[in-house]
Every structure is written in structure tokens, then in C-alpha cells.
Amino acid sequence: MTTTTKMLPDELTLRLAAALNGTGPTVTLNAPFTGEPLVTLRTSTAADVAAAFSRARGAQEAWGATPPKVRAEVFIKYHDKVLRNDELIDLVQAENGKSRSSAFEETLDVAGLALYYGRTAPGCLAPRKRKGALPMATRATERRRPKGVAAVISPFNYPLSLGVCDAIPALLAGNAVVHKPDTQTAMTALRARELMVEAGLPEGLWQIVVGEPDVIGQSLIDGADHVCFTGSTQAGRRVAASAAQRLISSTLELGGKNPMIVLEDANLNSAAKGAARACFSTAGQLCLSIERVYVHESVYDTFLDKLVAHTAKLKLGSGLNFGYDIGTLSSQRQLDKAVAHVSDAVAAGAKTEIGGRVRPDIGPYFYEPTVLTGVTSEMAVYREETFGPVVSVYSFTDDADAITKANDSEFGLNASVWSKNVGRARRVGERLQVGTVNINEGYGSAYASNDAPMGGMKASGLGRRHGEQGLLEYCELQTVASQHVIGFDPPPGISAAKNATLLTWIYKFMKGMRIK
Structure with missing residues (x-):
């Protein structure tokens, strides 16, 4: 087992690799930041x-x-x-x-x-x-x-x-x-x-x-x-x-193709800043990432300008430090999908408002945070999960229109609704076909609420995490029930017909006393 990078101490990587009890072929893993070998595992x-x-x-x-x-x-x-x-x-x-x-x-x-x-x-x-x-x-x-x-x-x-x-x-x-x-x-x-x-x-x-x-x-x-x-x-x-x-x-x-809805009364600066984080954190490689943003037509242009401005401030980088905002995609496969989705969309008439470029000057799998407009239903990025730093922005006319568009997906994992009127935002959120809804936040409010269940609807999964x-x-839920005094068989000397009458009376009594 060998390591050829100084990103991690040799002692650590060798100790962890030795903890595996595998007898299969070895595989050498590369560091996404650099593409250089990181560790060899069995x-x-x-x-x-x-x-x-x-x-x-x-x-x-x-x-x-x-x-x-x-x-x-x-x-x-x-x-x-x-x-x-x-x-x-x-x-x-x-x-x-x-x-x-x-x-x-x-x-x-x-x-x-x-x-x-x-x-x-x-x-x-x-x-x-x-x-x-x-x-x-x-x-x-x-x-x-x-x-x-x-x-x-x-x-x-x-x-x-x-x-x-x-x-x-x-x-x-x-x-x-x-x-x-x-x-x-x-x-x-x-x-x-x-x-x-x-x-x-x-x-x-x-x-x-x-x-x-x-x-x-x-x-x-x-x-x-x-x-x-x-x-x-x-x-x-x-x-x-x-x-x-x-x-x-x-x-x-x-999977998820998670929507964000920005109502006309939202704090647009907060919504745009929150969108930039919800779309591009971990280079978009988050099941809960926002990949579709629906903005009320009356504030669409203002919001889009603010989202582009916040996206432009994000710093790409690498290394084991806090000196940058967005890291790299994790593999060539992830990079290829992001590139393919954006290239397909642009070729079919979509517009890249910002981003859309591979950045080999930083590392082998870096891709700029990308905002698309003009995306239509025949484009792959419209329905398929990108799982990369790419978001499409659309307009809507009213709450019903926003809900219809947000629900127009086979997926139903996460959603976000932004409004100064929290009650209104909750009412919109309750009509979305998703497992978690965040009000005035992209994904963290629901996911980090450990006492509340988290999971997906439709093609986004089965069962729940948390809570x-x-x-x-x-x-496994097991019921252990013991019977005392009387049972379900007729008592001695009581016919089956009389026992049925007795049990019927007991059930009517329980209803009247609200026991059941």
C-alpha cells in the first residue's frame, strides 16, 4: 500500500487502509482536488x-x-x-x-x-x-x-x-x-x-x-x-x-430535482444569497440541492441580477483550509454530466447568465457555478438531476402556477419557499409533493431538525431518516398481549349465541364510554 500525496499523513492513510479485511483486488484512489493518488485499498x-x-x-x-x-x-x-x-x-x-x-x-x-x-x-x-x-x-x-x-x-x-x-x-x-x-x-x-x-x-x-x-x-x-x-x-x-x-x-x-419558489414579497437579497448556497454548496453534489428556481414574474429580473451577483462572489478553491467557498466535483463522471447538461441546454437556446466553464487551471474536475435561463422541457437539464453546480431559473404568474411547476417532476425530495409572509409560504409548501420544505432557507432548516422525519416522496425514496x-x-415492532378474567370463548354454561350478544353489548358499551 502506498501514498504519493502529502495531503494526508502517511501514518493515517496506511492505518486506515490496513483496517479493511478485504481479499479482493487493490484500487488506487485519487484526490479530486489534484487528480493525484491518495491511497491504495484492498x-x-x-x-x-x-x-x-x-x-x-x-x-x-x-x-x-x-x-x-x-x-x-x-x-x-x-x-x-x-x-x-x-x-x-x-x-x-x-x-x-x-x-x-x-x-x-x-x-x-x-x-x-x-x-x-x-x-x-x-x-x-x-x-x-x-x-x-x-x-x-x-x-x-x-x-x-x-x-x-x-x-x-x-x-x-x-x-x-x-x-x-x-x-x-x-x-x-x-x-x-x-x-x-x-x-x-x-x-x-x-x-x-x-x-x-x-x-x-x-x-x-x-x-x-x-x-x-x-x-x-x-x-x-x-x-x-x-x-x-x-x-x-x-x-x-x-x-x-x-x-x-x-x-x-x-x-x-x-435522487432529487429540488425546486425553490420565490414569492413576490420575498426579501430578494436574502433569497438570492440563500439560493447561491443551496444551489452550489458541495459543488451541487447534495441530494437536497436546489436545481430549479421559480420566481414571481414581477420580481424575476431583480432576483436574477442578485443571484448572478451573489454567484459571482463565490470563490473556487482547493486545499484543507477555509479560504474558499466552493470546492471541486468529485470525479470525471460528475464533471461530464454537468458539462453535458449545460452544453445541451445552450445548444437548444438556453442562456448562461454566469459560469458554464470547466476550470482545469484550478484542478481536473472544477466547474464554475452556473445559472441558466431560457431552459425548456426538451432539454435534459429540465428534468434530469444534474448533481452539479448548475441551476435553472424560471418565472411564474401566481401561487398556483408556482406549485404546479414545482410539482412537475418525478422527484419529491426537498423544496424551498421564500416570502416575508411565513404563513403564506407554509401554505404553499404544504401543497408541494416533497418530503421536506424549508421556509426562507434552502435545505438546512428541515434537514438539521433531527427530531423531524426526513425523506422523499415519489421517485426520491422510501422511508425516513431522523426523529x-x-x-x-x-x-421490529412486537405486540405482547395477555388475557385476564374473561376471554373470547364462551364462559361455561353460555351458548355461542348468548356470548355473541354479550360481546356485542360490551362493544356498544365501549363506544358509549369512548373507550376504543
Whole structure:
């Protein structure tokens, strides 16, 4: 194993690479900032994945029997370790190519979720008394049990947030985890796991494997009791189908073509500044990124000028520092898609208001933040997710028109509405076919509200992250009900007909007393 860049210490990269138990071919990863080799890793085989599940199951039984309050202590400690660890931010930047501010946001996300679930999970997982079939005679209890071993498949774009924040509720619910991060960002996952073991997590509970989906993807589903996947809609459909064949559950966060609506009474400067961040943070490689902006026709020109002005202020850059706003796209594939969408649109008559240029003078995958106007439905950028720093701006006539246009997509992940009248903005937001709506913010308000569920509608996914629902995705709900004094069989000496009359009277009584 070799490293040829000084972006990260050799000791760190070699230690993390050695932590993988793979027996497959080696792969050399390149730093997106420079295109230079970063680290060489040994990939996993299907047999390695099966062995990882075996180790995870061996550790899960004792962990699942550990009281939730004791399990939670690990995650309270983890909160502090993540916040104190600059190495995590370095790794996210080195492997992904995003700005330091965006990488820092990931550490806040992980620390915040660890603390939230560390404090709330014991209460959420406690047995619940439920109303029984017959008052006094039936005592029902709901128990929330771990499913067993969860497979977590996480992407390259938010390697810390989207991997660790799915592992945390799975583990806290009493499960073990077999985690396949994107190979490009495997070191971030390995260091995050290392810190959690330091916080007290038993080593066998969080297994990490790396490899291409066509090599180990089916093995991950075959060994799992639940699958959590974040990625493209196309891949998510395959994961859901494979999980359904095994009759196991899945949670999926998939693609998005997220709209922003700017009403005529919005603070246009704030909206334009918020749009620039929501569109171009992490070079647009965020599932929640805004890719469509709809502006009331009366303020369209003013807003567009302000958006272009705010976009022009964004500084492209690289390196492990806070000296710039926007980093690089993470790969040639991501760059090619951004270039193709803009080139296709311009060739068909769209206008580039700003940006639209590759910047090899900064690094191999840099692309300028780009604002398009005049985009029409026959252009690929109109409906397809770009997943890059490209946004199209449109006008609308009234609220109904804005809602119709925003909902005109197969996706339904995130949306943003801007208005000085928050009540009006909420009413508009409630009519949007999306899982999260942010008022006077692009994506952070809803996503960072850890007590509220987060996920997609339509082709943007199944299930939810965050909140109690995000924890229950990893639980089997079991009802234990005991019967006392009287049952459902006729008492001695009572005919079936008389028993039916008695039960009918009891049910009418319960209705009158509002017991049910």
C-alpha cells in the first residue's frame, strides 16, 4: 500500500487502509482536488461480505440485550470525539473535494444526530402500553426490537453524514451494521468507525467493506435484515426489488430535482444569497440541492441580477483550509454530466447568465457555478438531476402556477419557499409533493431538525431518516398481549349465541364510554 500525496499523513492513510479485511483486488484512489493518488485499498469480495455479516451477527446478540440507556452512552461520548477531530474534516475534503465549510457541516451533522439519538433513543425504545381488545381484560404491550444486522450503503458526496448518520440509529436500536461506503470515500468511514470504537462501541458491531456494486452489492442484501441505501433512483429501484425478494425492509434516499419558489414579497437579497448556497454548496453534489428556481414574474429580473451577483462572489478553491467557498466535483463522471447538461441546454437556446466553464487551471474536475435561463422541457437539464453546480431559473404568474411547476417532476425530495409572509409560504409548501420544505432557507432548516422525519416522496425514496421514525426503521415492532378474567370463548354454561350478544353489548358499551 502506498501514498504519493502529502495531503494526508502517511501514518493515517496506511492505518486506515490496513483496517479493511478485504481479499479482493487493490484500487488506487485519487484526490479530486489534484487528480493525484491518495491511497491504495484492498477491496472486498462476496466471501468477505459474508464474513463481515458473520462477525456482525456474533457481536449483535450481546449488544441487542444491552439496555438502550447503556448503549446510548457510546453516542454521547461520540458527539464529543467527532467535534474535536479535525482529521475527519481533512479526510472528507481529501476524498470528496468539497470546501472546508461544507466538510465542517458534516461533523456538526454527525455530532448533532449522535447527541439527539443518545438522549432520545432510550425513551423511544422503551416498551409501550397499548389499549387492549377488552378493557381491563386485555393487557397489550408494544416492544421495539432490533432487526438484527443492517446493511448501510452510503454515497461519495456526504461520506460522513450519509454513512454515519444511518449507522447511528441502526446501532442504537440494538442492531449491528455492515457498511459499504463509496470506495472513493472509504477512509472517512473507517476513521468515523475508529472514533466510535474509541467511544466504547464493541469492535465487531460496525463492519466496513468496499467494492463495486456488481461485485458485492447482492451479497450485502443477501446477508441483511434491513437495507439502508442512499444513491440514484435507478440503483435504488434495484435495491428495493432485491430486498423485496427476500421480504426484508429497506429505506431509500434517492435522487432529487429540488425546486425553490420565490414569492413576490420575498426579501430578494436574502433569497438570492440563500439560493447561491443551496444551489452550489458541495459543488451541487447534495441530494437536497436546489436545481430549479421559480420566481414571481414581477420580481424575476431583480432576483436574477442578485443571484448572478451573489454567484459571482463565490470563490473556487482547493486545499484543507477555509479560504474558499466552493470546492471541486468529485470525479470525471460528475464533471461530464454537468458539462453535458449545460452544453445541451445552450445548444437548444438556453442562456448562461454566469459560469458554464470547466476550470482545469484550478484542478481536473472544477466547474464554475452556473445559472441558466431560457431552459425548456426538451432539454435534459429540465428534468434530469444534474448533481452539479448548475441551476435553472424560471418565472411564474401566481401561487398556483408556482406549485404546479414545482410539482412537475418525478422527484419529491426537498423544496424551498421564500416570502416575508411565513404563513403564506407554509401554505404553499404544504401543497408541494416533497418530503421536506424549508421556509426562507434552502435545505438546512428541515434537514438539521433531527427530531423531524426526513425523506422523499415519489421517485426520491422510501422511508425516513431522523426523529422517532428514523429509529423505528431499524426496529421490529412486537405486540405482547395477555388475557385476564374473561376471554373470547364462551364462559361455561353460555351458548355461542348468548356470548355473541354479550360481546356485542360490551362493544356498544365501549363506544358509549369512548373507550376504543
